[in-house]
Amino acid sequence: xxxxxxxxxxxxxxxxxxxxxxxxxxxxxxxxxxxxxxxxxxxxxxxxxxxxxxxxxxxxxxxxxxxxxxxxxxxxxxxxxxxxxxxxx
Numbered sequence: 076x077x078x079x080x081x082x083x084x085x086x087x088x089x090x091x092x093x094x095x096x097x098x099x100x101x102x103x104x105x106x107x108x109x110x111x112x113x114x115x116x117x118x119x120x121x122x123x124x125x126x127x128x129x130x131x132x133x134x135x136x137x138x139x140x141x142x143x144x145x146x147x148x149x150x151x152x153x154x155x156x157x158x159x160x161x162x163x164x
């Protein structure tokens with residue numbers, strides 16, 4: 076369950092990064108000039124790029140979260156290194 080929650084958190088973080096980039100880019104496209112900042116793409120091309128970025132960032136965030144979950148599971152529960160600096164013996 077721990078690793079699954081880390082994977083979900085990673086996917087949400089990837090989606091959040093995409094959201095921040097998308098808000099900035101849409102404001103850049105709409106307000107100054109579409110022709111200057113559109114990278115030569117039509118709206119359909121930009122929508123395809125949007126779908127691709129959502130997929131790539133969400134999946135890569137989930138994968139990174141999975142590996143982070145495995146790493147921290149080992150550190151905290153197997154090797155018990157994390158809390159050893161706070162507990163006096």
